[in-house]
Amino acid sequence: MNNKYDVIIIGAGIGGLVCGCYLSKAGLNVLITEKNPRAGGCCSGFKRGEFYFDTGVHYFGGIKGGSLEKILSELDILENLKVKFIEPPLRIIMSDLSIRVYSNQFDTLKEFSNVFKQEKNNLKLFFDYILKENFVELYSEIKHCTFKKLLDKYFLDERLKAIFNILLANIGLSSDQVSALSAIALFRQYIFKLGYSMKDGSQEFADFLVKEFKRNGGKILFSSEVAKILTKDKSVDSILLKDGRKYLSNNIISNVDATSTFSNLLDYKTDMSIKISTLKPSLSVFSLFVGLITKDLNTIKNKLENLLICSSMDSKKHFLKNNQSDFDDFSFILITFPFFSEEKTGNKLSLTAHSLVPYISKEFWSLNREKYSNKMFKLIKKYLGGLVNEVVVFESATPVTYEKYTSNRDGAAYGWETSLDQIKSHTSPVTTEVKGLYLTGHWATSGLGQCGVPGVAISGRKAAELVLTKLGKIWPYGLIKM
Numbered sequence: 001m002n003n004k005y006d007v008i009i010i011g012a013g014i015g016g017l018v019c020g021c022y023l024s025k026a027g028l029n030v031l032i033t034e035k036n037p038r039a040g041g042c043c044s045g046f047k048r049g050e051f052y053f054d055t056g057v058h059y060f061g062g063i064k065g066g067s068l069e070k071i072l073s074e075l076d077i078l079e080n081l082k083v084k085f086i087e088p089p090l091r092i093i094m095s096d097l098s099i100r101v102y103s104n105q106f107d108t109l110k111e112f113s114n115v116f117k118q119e120k121n122n123l124k125l126f127f128d129y130i131l132k133e134n135f136v137e138l139y140s141e142i143k144h145c146t147f148k149k150l151l152d153k154y155f156l157d158e159r160l161k162a163i164f165n166i167l168l169a170n171i172g173l174s175s176d177q178v179s180a181l182s183a184i185a186l187f188r189q190y191i192f193k194l195g196y197s198m199k200d201g202s203q204e205f206a207d208f209l210v211k212e213f214k215r216n217g218g219k220i221l222f223s224s225e226v227a228k229i230l231t232k233d234k235s236v237d238s239i240l241l242k243d244g245r246k247y248l249s250n251n252i253i254s255n256v257d258a259t260s261t262f263s264n265l266l267d268y269k270t271d272m273s274i275k276i277s278t279l280k281p282s283l284s285v286f287s288l289f290v291g292l293i294t295k296d297l298n299t300i301k302n303k304l305e306n307l308l309i310c311s312s313m314d315s316k317k318h319f320l321k322n323n324q325s326d327f328d329d330f331s332f333i334l335i336t337f338p339f340f341s342e343e344k345t346g347n348k349l350s351l352t353a354h355s356l357v358p359y360i361s362k363e364f365w366s367l368n369r370e371k372y373s374n375k376m377f378k379l380i381k382k383y384l385g386g387l388v389n390e391v392v393v394f395e396s397a398t399p400v401t402y403e404k405y406t407s408n409r410d411g412a413a414y415g416w417e418t419s420l421d422q423i424k425s426h427t428s429p430v431t432t433e434v435k436g437l438y439l440t441g442h443w444a445t446s447g448l449g450q451c452g453v454p455g456v457a458i459s460g461r462k463a464a465e466l467v468l469t470k471l472g473k474i475w476p477y478g479l480i481k482m
C-alpha cells in the first residue's frame, strides 16, 4: 500500500477541502483525513425523514462578485454549483423596527437610508468609506480601531448602531471589541454579498468540493481521526490515525482547531502550544432544528424570509463571555428555512434557529438543553406562530454538540475571537514554526479575522499557494482582492 503523499490535509472542513482542490488540481498527490463519516465540519447538514437541516452555514457570502466566486472560478467549478438566490436574504426585527439587508450594498444602502432618514448622508459616507477601493489605505487608517469607534464617528442614531452591531453576530463579537478591520472585511466579503445558499442545503457545498477533489485524483478517508502529527528534527514527517494507520508526508496542513493541533496532535511542544492557551475562541451557538407540518404553505410563503429577531438593543446581551454562567435567555435568534421548496416538501417545512451562546460547561448544557430548546421554540412561535400545525422533528445542538462534531475549542463558531488585540498579534497564521506544518480554516488568521466560509476558503487558497511555492511549482492565480 502506498502511504506516502505530497500533502496531507487533516480535516475536511471548507478550508481543508478548498486547499485540497487547489493542490490536487495542480497535480499533487493529496490525502485528506476526516474524523466524521462526511465532510463539511461547520458547513454540513442532516436529514430526518423528509426533513433536511443545515447544521451550521446557511448563507454563502461572495458567491457573486466576491472572493468565493473567484476561488470557485479558479478551481473551474463555479458553473456546476447548484445555488439558489434569495432576495432579500435577511430581515432584522428589533423592537419596533424592521429593516432588510439585500444581496448588494446599493439596495441595502437604499433600505437603511429609508428607515434612518436623518442618517442618510452619513450612511452614504460610511458605505463609501468601508467599501473604499484601496483596502491597503483603509488598513493603515484603522488597524488600531474598534468598529464602535468608527460607528460613533459616522452616526448619532443608537438604533442604527445597534443594527450594525447585531450584524456582527456573523463574526461573534460586539462592535466595542471587534477590530474595525475584521468588521469591515465581514461587510465587504459577506454582508454586502449575501443572497446565495445551496439549492439542496449546505452539505451539498462540502460534498461538491469532495467530488471535485476526488475527480482531480485526491484521496479522502472518512471516519479517520488523526491522533498525532509526528515530526523528525522538528519537521513534519507523518500522521498517525487513532486506529493505528500511518501516512507519510513532509507537508501537513491542519484544518483542525489550532489548540488541538498544537496541544494534542503535534508530538512536541512549541512556543505556540504555550501561547495558544492564552488566546480566546469566538462564541459558540445554540441551535434548534424543527420539522413542521404547516397548515397551508401557500398562504404563509411570504413569511418565509430569513429573520434576525432581537429582543434587546443591548450588545452586551448579544455577545456574552465564554465563561459567563449567568446566561439566562436568548437576546436574539436567527431563523432560517434551509430547504424551502414546495414541490419537494409539500406542506412540510424545515426551520432552523440559532443564537450565539457562551460555552460555560458540559454540565450546564447537559442540565439545561431542554429548557433552552423550549425557550427558543417559544420565541419562534411568537413570530411565526401561524406556521405551526404539527411538530415532527425537534432537536437541538449546544456548544458541546458543536465541539463534539467539529473538535472546535468550546464549540467556537468562527475560530478565534476577532478582538483588536488578537488581530494585532497575528494570532495563528497559515505558516507555523514547525517545518512543513500549515494551518487552514477559521483558526488560521490573516490579520483581518476569519469571517465564515469566504474567509476559510481564502485561507485554504493561501495554504495551497505556500505549499506549491515550497515545492517549486508556479502559483498561477495572483492575489485575491479584499
Ligand SMILES: Cc1cc2nc3c(=O)[nH]c(=O)nc-3n(C[C@H](O)[C@H](O)[C@H](O)COP(=O)(O)OP(=O)(O)OC[C@H]3O[C@@H](n4cnc5c(N)ncnc54)[C@H](O)[C@@H]3O)c2cc1C
Pocket (backbone or CB within 6 Å): 010, 011, 012, 013, 014, 015, 016, 033, 034, 035, 036, 039, 040, 041, 042, 043, 055, 056, 057, 058, 059, 060, 061, 224, 225, 226, 227, 255, 256, 257, 285, 287, 354, 402, 405, 406, 407, 408, 412, 413, 414, 415, 440, 441, 442, 443, 450, 451, 452, 453, 454, 456
Ligand atoms: C451554527 C453555525 C452557523 C454558521 N453560519 C455561517 C453562515 O451562514 N455563513 C458562513 O459563511 N459561515 C457560517 N458559520 C461559520 C463557518 O461555518 C465556519 O467558520 C467555517 O465553516 C469553518 O470552516 P473550517 O474550514 O475552519 O473547518 P471546520 O468546519 O471547523 O471543520 C474542521 C474539520 O476538521 C475535522 N477534524 C477535527 N479534528 C480532526 C482530527 N483529529 N482528525 C481528522 N479530522 C478532524 C472536523 O470533523 C471538521 O470536519 C457558522 C458556524 C456555525 C457553528
